[in-house]
Amino acid sequence: MKPAAASASFSGPFALGSLSAPDQASFPALVIPGGRVLDLRAALAEPALTTRQIFERWDVLLPRLHELAADPTAAWRPLEGLRVQAPVEPRQVFQSGANYRQHVIDLEVAHRSPDDPRTVEEARAEIAAIMDRRAAEDLPYVFIGLPSAITGPYDDVVLPSWAEQPDWELELAVVIGRPAQRVPVEEALEYVAGYTIANDLTDRATVFRRDMKAIGTDWLRCKNAPGFTPLGPWIVPAESIADPGDLRVTLKLNGDTMQDESTKDMLFGVARLVSYISQTAQLL
DSSP states (O other), X not given: OOOOOSSOOOSSSOEEEEEEOTTSOOEEEEEETTTEEEEHHHHTTOTTOOHHHHHHTHHHHHHHHHHHHTOTTSOOEESTTXXXXXXXXXXXXXXXOSOBHHHHHHHHHXXXXXXXXXXXXXXXXXXXXXXXXXXXXXXXOEEEEOGGGEEOTTSOOOOOTTOOSEEOOEEEEEXXXXXXXXXXXXXXXXXXXXXXXXEOOEEGGGSBOSSOGGGOXXXXXXXXXXXXXXXXXXXXXXXXXXXXXXXXXXXXXXXXXXXXXXXXXXSSOHHHHHHHHHTTSOBO
């Protein structure tokens, strides 16, 4: 476990997280730029409050959170020395597969058959055309993840013995603020409370079953081991994000940039994904 940074950087006047002091239970925290935090259990006089409960009452509590963030007399404390947990324990996890245009193109080109007669440039152009057609005419590809795979953003990830090819993929994560079912695309963003970041870890060696190739992908095995979804650190309110379709997503490994892309590259944007999922499942 790595210590939390002593400061916080995000868009807007505040964000939400889940923190804990050594040997103490975690608490829902209001975080403001500069690295000061407020225990919302005490500030809202609700000793058993969790961040999930805050989002379940988002429309009611949001004005109060603004008031607290602007109150210099509140019981602020430094972030330094506190452990940063996953910012929320969700009821549901829905994941959109093959949704970043360039990522899909890179994967398809890298895994071409050895006897593929196309040049790299020809393969890229053909796959790009397929991606553009899919975005215009097809539906998102969504599968279900396990909440038990979620861990804190700075927690160590213990790989299972069978995970031969662990891989990373940083993703924009969307937090729902009220139940949503059969929501039209035009109204979908009204149900979004905030955004955070998730590292979607995958064991590439077990994506496809060797014994049942025709059945397709095995998302349980390759993506849902404990700790395979580091989340956070902060959830930024949706009102502080001008356009979720224009955000930079950057991942560094030991100081080296491994992923640097924009949500502009998503085939299906947040509104379309929320609407699509809500046609089948009730988002909670």
